[in-house]
Amino acid sequence: MRAALLIVLGLAIGILGTVFSMNALHEHEPLSHSVMKLMGHHAGALNQAVKTNQCDAPQVQQHLTRLLETSADITEAFPGVDKPFLDEAAKLHQEAQAAVQATPTTCAALAQAIRPVNETCKSCHEQYR
DSSP, rough: OOOHHHHHHHHHHHHHHHHHHHHHTTTHHHHHHHHHHHHHHHHHHHHHHHHHTOOOHHHHHHHHHHHHHTTHHHHSSSSSSHHHHHHHHHHHHHHHHHHHHHOOOSSHHHHHHHHHHHHHHHHHHHHOO
């Protein structure tokens, strides 16, 4: 009876340890998840502004600026990645910079400014996600 109880206790401890370890491994790079979530938020807000035809110039510029600033953190958020990924990150940063410099004041101008940003994001996600 004692041996069976010790075996069950050992299995329970082992299962708990495995669950905690798997969760820790899954959350090993919270910065990368945060950077992508922030970029998704700002890109989503810009796309939503175009869809709803409510492109408030100061808000648009704020989202574009934050998207640019966040794109600069990609290389730091993904340490040890391959050169092609870093090239895509640099391309995204350039496209975001061009969108900020375009200072779109209408929805049509915003749609044109963020199209290359969206295409770069989509391309990278297709390759590396």
